[in-house]
Amino acid sequence: xxxxxxxxxxxxxxxxxxxxxxxxxxxxxxxxxxxxxxxxxxxxxxxxxxxxxxxxxxxxxxxxxxxxxxxxxxxxxxxxxxxxxxxxxxxxxxxxxxxxxxxxxxxxxxxxxxxxxxxxxxxxxxxxxxxxxxxxxxxxxxxxxxxxxxxxxxxxxxxxxxxxxxxxxxxxxxxxxxxxxxxxxxxxxxxxxxxxxxxxxxxxxxxxxxxxxxxxxxxxxxx
Amino acid sequence: xxxxxxxxxxxxxxxxxxxxxxxxxxxxxxxxxxxxxxxxxxxxxxxxxxxxxxxxxxxxxxxxxxxxxxxxxxxxxxxxxxxxxxxxxxxxxxxxxxxxxxxxxxxxxxxxxxxxxxxxxxxxxxxxxxxxxxxxxxxxxxxxxxxxxxxxxxxxxxxxxxxxxxxxxxxxxxxxxxxxxxxxxxxxxxxxxxxxxxxxxxxxxxxxxxxxxxxxxxxxxxx
DNA sequence: TTTTGTCTAATTGTAATACAAATAAAACAA
DNA sequence: TTGTTTTATTTGTATTACAATTAGACAAAA
Numbered sequence: 001x002x003x004x005x006x007x008x009x010x011x012x013x014x015x016x017x018x019x020x021x022x023x024x025x026x027x028x029x030x031x032x033x034x035x036x037x038x039x040x041x042x043x044x045x046x047x048x049x050x051x052x053x054x055x056x057x058x059x060x061x062x063x064x065x066x067x068x069x070x071x072x073x074x075x076x077x078x079x080x081x082x083x084x085x086x087x088x089x090x091x092x093x094x095x096x097x098x099x100x101x102x103x104x105x106x107x108x109x110x111x112x113x114x115x116x117x118x119x120x121x122x123x124x125x126x127x128x129x130x131x132x133x134x135x136x137x138x139x140x141x142x143x144x145x146x147x148x149x150x151x152x153x154x155x156x157x158x159x160x161x162x163x164x165x166x167x168x169x170x171x172x173x174x175x176x177x178x179x180x181x182x183x184x185x186x187x188x189x190x191x192x193x194x195x196x197x198x199x200x201x202x203x204x205x206x207x208x209x210x211x212x213x214x215x216x217x218x219x220x221x222x223x
Numbered sequence: 224x225x226x227x228x229x230x231x232x233x234x235x236x237x238x239x240x241x242x243x244x245x246x247x248x249x250x251x252x253x254x255x256x257x258x259x260x261x262x263x264x265x266x267x268x269x270x271x272x273x274x275x276x277x278x279x280x281x282x283x284x285x286x287x288x289x290x291x292x293x294x295x296x297x298x299x300x301x302x303x304x305x306x307x308x309x310x311x312x313x314x315x316x317x318x319x320x321x322x323x324x325x326x327x328x329x330x331x332x333x334x335x336x337x338x339x340x341x342x343x344x345x346x347x348x349x350x351x352x353x354x355x356x357x358x359x360x361x362x363x364x365x366x367x368x369x370x371x372x373x374x375x376x377x378x379x380x381x382x383x384x385x386x387x388x389x390x391x392x393x394x395x396x397x398x399x400x401x402x403x404x405x406x407x408x409x410x411x412x413x414x415x416x417x418x419x420x421x422x423x424x425x426x427x428x429x430x431x432x433x434x435x436x437x438x439x440x441x442x443x444x445x446x
Numbered sequence: 447t448t449t450t451g452t453c454t455a456a457t458t459g460t461a462a463t464a465c466a467a468a469t470a471a472a473a474c475a476a
Numbered sequence: 477t478t479g480t481t482t483t484a485t486t487t488g489t490a491t492t493a494c495a496a497t498t499a500g501a502c503a504a505a506a
Contacts, residue, residue, distance in 0.1 A: 055281040062282035070497040101385030112335025162324035272461040293468040
């Protein structure tokens, strides 16, 4: 009945300046290292006080898009993507739907890792992975330390720094999402099995193995 | 000769306040809806001016972690993860390494989609996908519109909103990364072939099909 | 010539104050 | 119960003043 009704939002000045700056950055095709007008100039041009300008700029500094130094002024910088994501990725403040999505995202990424792994894996790396798998404490079914070590190494082998750092952020979310679900029963394919496949098996063997490894998670997904 | 020397980092007050607040949020176990102390109280407690407090808070507002209303004060809110990522994900300001990583990330996700797809796909959805594939203009090998429509639909079928929105953000990055590389030669498996597999084939058939579809990209990855 | 030191002007950073704007809550009226 | 007015509180904006940093100019020294 109340569908389509939006709360009337009145943007504050600093939010409007934020939008203006976003546009400005794009239209003027700013690149890393380019310097911005001074706060004073921005203030007079946009006809707002310097405090408003500074609050808007603070936001871009939070994203790592803008850096400032005294005397030099402000410059466009390249943001740390994963670092910024890490500032938001806390189970307590994300809604359940997003947490579930992220849970699934991790499954998707783990599955999809295979092809990249087979492009980048080396004998040395696989041996190191084997060592990790062998040293696992056989305690619980889902021991977070073991997971971090083993899967972390997998990501490392792909040589993709962003992916590796991102999965580190995803782990607490994953663990949290799991704690919300029923008891976990491990899959038939364990870490050591995956190592064996990496050593002797094909790309497709590995995909199938990883699917089996993650199978308990998939069975608990809702259709 | 200058190895191991780091620039002395000169944190501003507002950056220090930012860190303090981060800690504070975690330690006090803030949840969505919890309200924060007033700016004035924060200022007197942290012994800085209100402007500094406001600049720090602006940053959290940028991430969507904090919202404020007059008289009511400030509350913790749940951030829009993908929206925030979208504010950073612009080819012009990300470094090349990250762009390459994101390029690979998209490949990984596309590959990993299979299992989730087979959990969630319906006959109706596959028919809709088929329509999309049939309506493609046979123009260029990599027509961005065709890609968006087809792969976007795939993500939609997974029912994962975060993933769907995320891949939309990834597309420009993907296109940009591709423009940096040599001429693109399409893979042997086309969209229509993938549809056929989805209709009749197994999970593994689809994985193999998707790999072939993306094969030209993989061959251009560096070892 | 090259380095080192000093000064100057420009720019961001911080503080403090005043007031505007919104609004929840209370008090009051119908 | 419903509507109206008032009040007090909190965030939002503007302004001013000054502190802190530093690039660049220039001078002095080696």
